[in-house]
Amino acid sequence: MNPGKLKYRVAFRTQAGTDPVTRLPTEGGETVYTCWSAMEAVSGKEYFAAAAVQAENTVKFTIRYKKDLESSLDLFLLGNEKERKxxxxxxLPDYDNKRYMRVMCKEVI
Known part of the structure; x- marks a missing residue:
């Protein structure tokens, strides 16, 4: 992959939870990792498989390899406009080269 395609800034954050004392929802989670990524809409066979389940915006992010990421985190697309969650x-890590990872996400609307 061309590293010049990594032009979108993303942040991985822990999910917002509830405060144990007040039992009110917390505003947001803690940022775990911030990096540059490539973003592309899922197309073809992947798109129709996702659309068969629900009508959601499914997006694939490609980032540099980072072994500590978990699927329990939320991904935020940072930029000039408002953050997209x-x-x-x-x-999906690339076990052979350990250069890039694919993060399959659904946009929260």
Whole structure:
């Protein structure tokens, strides 16, 4: 992959939970990792398989390899506009080269 395609800034954050004392929802989670990524819409066979389940915006992010990421985190697309939140479905590492990872997400609308 061309590293010049990694032009979108993303942040991996822990999910917002509830405060144990007040039992109110917390505003947001803690940022675990921030990096540059490539973003592309899922197309073809992947798109129709995702659309058969529900009508959601499924997006594939490609990032540099990082071994400590978990699918329990949320992904936020950072930029000039407001942040867009994505729920991570799966993280697919490249075990051969350990250069890049694919993060399959669904946008929270």
């Amino acid at each position: 994505f729920n991570i479905d799966s993280i």
